[in-house]
Amino acid sequence: xxxxxxxxxxxxxxxxxxxxxxxxxxxxxxxxxxxxxxxxxxxxxxxxxxxxxxxxxxxxxxxxxxxxxxxxxxxxxxxxxxxxxxxxxxxxxxxxxxxxxxxxxxxxxxxxxxxxxxxxxxxxxxxxxxxxxxxxxxxxxxxxxxxxxxxxxxxxxxxxxxxxxxxxxxxxxxxxxxxxxxxxxxxxxxxxxxxxxxxxxxxxxxxxxxxxxxxxxxxxxxxxxxxxxxxxxxxxxxxxxxxxxxxxxxxxxxxxxxxxxxxxxxxxx
Ligand code: PAF
Numbered sequence: 603x604x605x606x607x608x609x610x611x612x613x614x615x616x617x618x619x620x621x622x623x624x625x626x627x628x629x630x631x632x633x634x635x636x637x638x639x640x641x642x643x644x645x646x647x648x649x650x651x652x653x654x655x656x657x658x659x660x661x662x663x664x665x666x667x668x669x670x671x672x673x674x675x676x677x678x679x680x681x682x683x684x685x686x687x688x689x690x691x692x693x694x695x696x697x698x699x700x701x702x703x704x705x706x707x708x709x710x711x712x713x714x715x716x717x718x719x720x721x722x723x724x725x726x727x728x729x730x731x732x733x734x735x736x737x738x739x740x741x742x743x744x745x746x747x748x749x750x751x752x753x754x755x756x757x758x759x760x761x762x763x764x765x766x767x768x769x770x771x772x773x774x775x776x777x778x779x780x781x782x783x784x785x786x787x788x789x790x791x792x793x794x795x796x797x798x799x800x801x802x803x804x805x806x807x808x809x810x811x812x813x814x815x816x817x818x819x820x821x822x823x824x825x826x827x828x829x830x831x832x833x834x835x836x837x838x839x840x841x842x843x844x845x846x847x848x849x850x851x852x853x854x855x856x857x858x859x860x861x862x863x864x865x866x867x868x869x870x871x
Pocket of ligand 1 (some may be wrong): 623656722744
């Protein structure tokens with residue numbers, strides 16, 4: 603991959619990169635569309651990265667429909683698909699760790715997750731040598747952590763954020779949606795509806811504790827099956843908790859379990 607990237611660069615081609623773990627859906631394909639507007643060659647990686655899964659998480663069950671993914675990627679204009687079997691040597695002992703933005707929210711409930719993400723993304727950047735890389739806003743914390751890593755470690759790469767792709771009923775697209783039982787799938791748009799409720803309520807409420815209480819009550823009314831992992835109002839750039847809701851700067855982030863399936867969504871208001 604690296605030799606290929608070096609030869610593309612030597613010929614003056616601009617590489618736009620879409621890192622994924624496969625099980626592609628329209629959200630990933632939206633990232634490809636954005637990448638195509640910013641590069642001559644679109645590289646997609648498909649690699650289910652073991653180091654970002656916790657010991658009791660879904661690494662072994664994570665869907666791996668490679669042939670379908672390859673066909674979808676090709677049909678949407680991916681030029682090169684990078685599908686390594688394993689990216690870690692047996693004696694690998696080096697990690698990339700961002701120590702601030704990745705600590706709360708998903709980092710709080712998934713210890714070690716962002717260390718795995720930053721390490722694999724740094725490795726992928728060194729292999730694919732992109733000019734631009736595209737990440738989805740659904741993983742708002744992930745993209746903030748990666749932007750921080752790119753700035754702190756001087757990667758010469760421009761990071762682009764693609765908006766959240768949604769199903770018709772508002773559910774954010776995710777490779778994990780296929781795990782949902784029919785009753786859970788029916789209730790899952792409640793994440794989006796609760797975030798919209800929070801945004802509306804924030805026109806009259808500025809205390810995040812009260813806003814959180816009311817938003818969670820709304821969520822539980824809409825979705826009795828939902829088990830909340832976290833609901834936080836943080837600054838959209840620093841991801842630090844806000845003492846007061848700031849209009850234009852608040853990221854409301856929500857993580858919910860349906861059974862063992864963990865879904866996330868967010869909104870900036
Ligand atoms: O967002 C994902 O799919 C993954 O976290 C990523 C960025 C491909 C790293 O494994």
